[in-house]
Amino acid sequence: MMLYSEKVMDHFANPRNVGEIEDADGVGEVGNAKCGDIMKMYIKVDNGIITDVKFKTFGCGAAVATSSMATEMIKGKKIEDALKITNKAVVEALEGLPDSKIHCSVLAEQSLKSAIADYYKRQGVDPEPIVGKIPECESCH
Amino acid sequence: MEKRYIYADNSATTKVSESVLSEMLPYFTEEYGNPSSIYRLGRNAGRAVEDARARIASVFGCQPSEIYFTSGGSEADNWAIKGVADKLFAKGKKHIVTTAFEHHAVLHTCEYLAKKGFEITYLPVGDKGYVTAKQVEDAIREDTALVTIMYANNEIGTIMPIPEIAEVCHKKGVLFHTDAVQAVGNVPINVKEQGIDMMSMSGHKIHAQKGIGFLYVRKGIVLPNLIHGGGQEKGRRAGTENVPAIVGLARAVEDACADIPAKTERISAIRDHIIDGILSSVPASRLNGGIEHRLAGNINISFLGVEGESLLLMLDMNGICASSGSACTSGSLDPSHVLLSLGLPHEVAHGSMRLSIADPITPEDGDYIIEVVKTVVEKIRNMSPLWEDIKNKKQGTERWLSFVSPVE
Numbered sequence: 298m299m300l301y302s303e304k305v306m307d308h309f310a311n312p313r314n315v316g317e318i319e320d321a322d323g324v325g326e327v328g329n330a331k332c333g334d335i336m337k338m339y340i341k342v343d344n345g346i347i348t349d350v351k352f353k354t355f356g357c358g359a360a361v362a363t364s365s366m367a368t369e370m371i372k373g374k375k376i377e378d379a380l381k382i383t384n385k386a387v388v389e390a391l392e393g394l395p396d397s398k399i400h401c402s403v404l405a406e407q408s409l410k411s412a413i414a415d416y417y418k419r420q421g422v423d424p425e426p427i428v429g430k431i432p433e434c435e436s437c438h
Numbered sequence: 439m440e441k442r443y444i445y446a447d448n449s450a451t452t453k454v455s456e457s458v459l460s461e462m463l464p465y466f467t468e469e470y471g472n473p474s475s476i477y478r479l480g481r482n483a484g485r486a487v488e489d490a491r492a493r494i495a496s497v498f499g500c501q502p503s504e505i506y507f508t509s510g511g512s513e514a515d516n517w518a519i520k521g522v523a524d525k526l527f528a529k530g531k532k533h534i535v536t537t538a539f540e541h542h543a544v545l546h547t548c549e550y551l552a553k554k555g556f557e558i559t560y561l562p563v564g565d566k567g568y569v570t571a572k573q574v575e576d577a578i579r580e581d582t583a584l585v586t587i588m589y590a591n592n593e594i595g596t597i598m599p600i601p602e603i604a605e606v607c608h609k610k611g612v613l614f615h616t617d618a619v620q621a622v623g624n625v626p627i628n629v630k631e632q633g634i635d636m637m638s639m640s641g642h643k644i645h646a647q648k649g650i651g652f653l654y655v656r657k658g659i660v661l662p663n664l665i666h667g668g669g670q671e672k673g674r675r676a677g678t679e680n681v682p683a684i685v686g687l688a689r690a691v692e693d694a695c696a697d698i699p700a701k702t703e704r705i706s707a708i709r710d711h712i713i714d715g716i717l718s719s720v721p722a723s724r725l726n727g728g729i730e731h732r733l734a735g736n737i738n739i740s741f742l743g744v745e746g747e748s749l750l751l752m753l754d755m756n757g758i759c760a761s762s763g764s765a766c767t768s769g770s771l772d773p774s775h776v777l778l779s780l781g782l783p784h785e786v787a788h789g790s791m792r793l794s795i796a797d798p799i800t801p802e803d804g805d806y807i808i809e810v811v812k813t814v815v816e817k818i819r820n821m822s823p824l825w826e827d828i829k830n831k832k833q834g835t836e837r838w839l840s841f842v843s844p845v846e
Contacts, residue, residue, distance in 0.1 A: 326823065331783075331785060332784075333764060333765050333784070353826065354823070355744075355822040355823055355824035355825070356745050356748065357746075357747035357764070358748055360748075361821070
């Protein structure tokens with residue numbers, strides 16, 4: 298059976314930045330209901346800086362904790378710095394995840410990228426050269 | 439609301455009872471002899487094992503010689519099914535009838551045999567989770583070696599009509615095995631009267647320790663030896679007997695089967711109160727499995743827009759131990775095969791919660807569970823983008839609605 302770190306449990310029990318941003322500059326959603334996890338991320342961007350971020354997640358404890366941690370890691374960061382945040386960094390910040398839960402951290406990275414891609418689209422900029430391709434949920438395809 | 443601690447996962451395992459423990463204790467440090475030894479200490483241990491066998495046989499209406507101690511339910515299931523398969527394959531019998539929602543100890547054993555050339559019929563269990571004797575009768579063929587059907591389902595608590603199923607098996611001349619791990623202590627079982635040829639059970643579900651159980655094998659059925667070695671269990675399963683565990687098992691069986699009707703009435707009243715309380719206060723929820731012929735302590739409810747593991751973690755924070763059939767808790771990508779066998783979509787199965795209550799649960803504990811579940815589901819839904827989609831009637835979500843109570 299898997300064990301969650303104290304940090305994961307803290308972010309699950311007291312998730313940071315839960316909610317929605319009504320006038321968000323970018324919204325990203327990844328995952329699907331069939332697999333049992335969906336992450337939706339909202340960002341507010343000012344002068345190339347992510348000034349606010351909120352999330353909603355349907356999923357397991359690790360899904361909630363990774364989204365919460367990812368929002369903390371990008372808040373106040375420049376977009377290009379936020380894009381450098383990998384799923385591995387999220388796992389490290391959470392002091393580890395069980396192997397079977399690594400995909401949650403991948404999803405967290407993707408939800409963040411997906412919100413940034415949406416921001417670029419709204420600006421009339423093709424996001425793919427900057428953000429890269431966001432793959433479909435691997436476990437379902 | 440004052441925080442309580444409620445262990446509501448008795449279908450996973452149970453606490454060893456005081457009465458069981460106190461019967462076991464002398465066999466660790468006083469009567470610690472090897473039952474095979476000739477001197478008094480050994481004889482005493484041997485007598486304790488045979489006495490336990492007789493006590494168990496008397497509860498289930500069989501001969502002591504028909505009880506074989508095992509490490510638990512999984513071993514008993516493996517032995518019965520592979521043993522019969524092994525014996526009858528040579529006679530051209532290569533078909534097994536079972537159900538779609540058996541425990542993995544049965545299902546994976548059948549899958550193993552399928553690779554060895556057996557054909558397996560997995561009977562569907564309908565949307566309420568029952569099989570009928572008629573289904574079994576229709577599935578039996580000339581080359582059927584064995585019918586193996588669980589007495590009661592471990593996730594949704596539905597109880598199968600075992601005596602009728604056994605009857606059609608005998609009419610057709612086919613051996614019948616049942617995994618009764620969840621049924622013992624909940625349903626009065628007399629193997630002779632009910633026509634059961636082989637039955638698996640496990641001690642730790644009824645307040646004995648983990649790692650002990652038995653396989654009942656009707657006289658006349660000869661299974662291949664499971665463990666080669668010494669003469670224990672008539673040479674069928676060698677290895678020095680686990681004397682304290684066996685003694686504890688006998689006491690646990692006696693205690694669990696002592697007053698089934700009164701216990702059923704007491705526990706099922708609390709079960710129904712919890713089910714009604716949750717279903718009436720939490721929208722978009724459903725009871726999984728029929729309420730008729732259901733284990734007294736089993737509650738299995740799905741909540742749309744909620745993921746099971748999150749639910750369990752939050753229940754745990756509130757002092758409630760429960761389990762779930764979500765993919766996340768099963769360690770695989772798919773949710774529970776039991777819930778899927780009822781025809782539930784993945785999305786509904788992910789949000790499931792199983793509570794298995796037992797003594798000393800009180801009606802007040804029931805009230806506490808209802809309140810906590812209500813609050814926790816609401817909390818999870820508030821942060822669930824899926825719940826938002828469902829409430830906004832987003833395309834694609836409507837196909838789940840027919841499975842649950844109204845959303846608003």
